[in-house]
Amino acid sequence: MGLIRKPAHWLLLLVTLSMLAAACGGGGGGASSEPASEGGGAASETGAASESTDAGQAAEGGSVVFGADQQPDIMNPTLTAGNLFATTVITMPLLEGAYQLLPDFTYQPQLIDGEAETTQDPFTVTYTIKDEAQWSDGEPITAQDFIFTWKTYVNKKWDITSRDGYDQITDGEAMDDKTVRFTFDKPFAPYKVLFSPILPQHELQGKNFNQVWNDEVTLSSGPFEFDSWQKGQQATIKRNENYYGEPAKLDEISFRFLEDSNTQVQSLQGEEIDMMYPQPQIDLVEQVSEIEGVKAETAAGTVWEHLDFNFAVPPLDQLFVRQAIAHGIDREALAEQLIKPINPDAVPLQNLIYVNNQAEYEPHFDQYNYDPDRARQLLEENGCTEGDGGIYECDGEPLSFRYTTTAGNELRELQLEVIQAQLSEIGIDIKSDIGDAATVFADVLPSGADGAWDLFNFAWVGSPDPFGGNAIWMCEGGQNYNSYCNEEVTDLLRKTNTLLDPAERAATYNEADALMADDLPVLPLYQKPTYFAWNERISGPKENPTQAGPTWNAGEWFLTE
């Protein structure tokens, strides 16, 4: 008997306690809605902002909460496990590089004083580091840090994401404390992507780079420095008081990890977070637009959707079949229906190498406008005949293709339905072959040469400098999964790495793209939109659709009173 009683007593006690606590909770909430005094959280400051009439006036300090949809695995942005947007969004205001990526996809000197100087033969790059540039512990940023950064990035012991370019450096020489020259074994035209971020030698030398910055970034060169990381909840960065440039206006920024985008919207409305940068969905954008006092910016991002043709699967190796499919898909309508509700400026993408925010962009793929009659004509001209069920047959084989894409992605599934319907109009049968992302990317996509797929819809992440894409389009490229090979294109792409004149280089890239538009290895669809929303009490945020991400100018953000 006594044994039953005891737990019962415990239960009672616990319940009483929790009720008491809940009652206190109400009181605490009331207090924190009053401005200033206690709380310190974002909510109280919002209260102050809304009561004030003098908007636009900069307030001293203050803190901002950023709703992030993923927690990073580790904080080190240069390691493979840290090569995620979740990491960069936090570390971008901490670690500076030789160059910084601007929203218009151009590179601007950041740690260096003026542009780097190059010589052609041998190819060298000379950086002059800003005199005042220093680490958050007050130590100057020197030529030795640049050399240490290079040596760290090429050290095979460390899980570095990309060594491209660094592995072509044969020598690094400190001319003086603030000047450093690197010699390359051959010209490397996209050199502006290198040396970002710069690592502090005096802090990291002799340490295990695979471990040392996993839980915190111990030194910073940017306007903020690392403060804390409560795993599973939030990470906080605070103003770097030793920053060499214009000091950050905010005291701190907390990144709160909220995976669910609906929760982010509720939290933004409830002023538990001040900003969010979600993967935009139409209903989410609508919800956010209804919240008062919230500003949003959208842009065409670097992630672009496309439909790949597998050259290893006949008759997709025939140009007219690919052309018929391209003419049979209404890309205007796809962009109009799927993307325009989020980004009103959305248009189909017409280039495989440049995205349409870039000055170098030329619309070579606009020859594939929606034209079902032209599509049928192409098939008939090449001896295909309409067979059973209105499906064309070429050489006795019906035009029926598998369409592979990722499951669970609403946009892609919708897209599949639309494309399926449109292609059936021109007598081409599409069979859905969707699978979960891990399987289709890890197993199906790389086995294209073995005929594992016919048509594949996925997205590439473009980069402001297109050299990363070469591996997709060159005959022997590591990411050429559809067996496309045009020697001329490969030669042009190979040449781009050595062309130091930006105009000449862009022209060569576009020449290659024009050839690809004729070959049609891939049909570009559109760029995915980015979406950045924030509480209006914050001034200064500006969407940066490049890899730099939304926190690229966090040092300039301030609260309005």
Added chain:
Amino acid sequence: MTTFIIRRLLFSIPVLIAASMLIFFSISIAGDPLGELRTRPNVDEGTIERIAERKHLNDPIVTQYAYWVRDAFTNNFGTTTLSNQPIWPDLKRAMWNTLQLIVAAEVLAIVVAVAVGILSARKQYSLFDYTATTLSFLGFSMPVFWLALILQVLAVNFLEATGTRIFFTAGLSSPGARAQGPVFFVVDRLQHLALPIITIAAISMATYSRYTRASMLEVINSDYVRTARAKGLEEKKVIRKHAFRNALIPLTTVITLNFGVAIGGAVVTETVFALNGMGAYYIRALGSRDVYPVMAWLMIVAVLVVVFNLLADIIYGYLDPRIRYD
């Protein structure tokens, strides 16, 4: 009793071994944890190869399993594949987060459900009984994500209407809450946990109150309860000592089993309220095809289920002295 417990624990060992092998093999076959990495442009081939080497991904699956067993016993379940981060601290934190949520929600659910269930049984077919029945069916049929979202919306609307914050809609605490002192921290934590607790408690409450009502009804109409009443015992004592204690046995089964599973994490609730508990941990690990954290999660949950089953058996023995195990 002691021999019974030891026997039960020994029996569970082969079960755990079989479960671990089954899960290990099926997850390893399901996909390559480095697959996503391989499709990312510009990721250094050498780096990928070295990670595969470090985690023995190129070895036969049986060898991989042996490495896992070694890591599980000597290295607290080992490290994650990609970032090589120790698993145990993350898992421990997730477990603690879930535990706070589950214990509070279950306690709340049990107290309310037992009271409602007893009262419903005693006043069968009364207005109270009908109301309780309707509400519990509502609780059964409500999708968790919907209830969670509605609670969030209500909390936000209340804040906008009154300017007073009672509940937070996501997370475990406000940024910098710990620095504000222990009282602020605890109150802040409760403001964060209240909505998820209500969500989980609402669902459990529905189940438990139905069980309590059903088993109470069965007992109340039995001979010994009539005897107890006939010998002039006070109604309160009849219900508490004679009826309720006997009615507790089926309820114990439901609660202990439910609790063991609940520690595995309330996936939906944890996701909506951003609680970073066991459920969220499991989903993330599974999504990354990373066998080590999935296995660690699984072993913890499996052990807990075994323990709670055992606990249920032990409690039966105390509740009903006729039940003997040895």
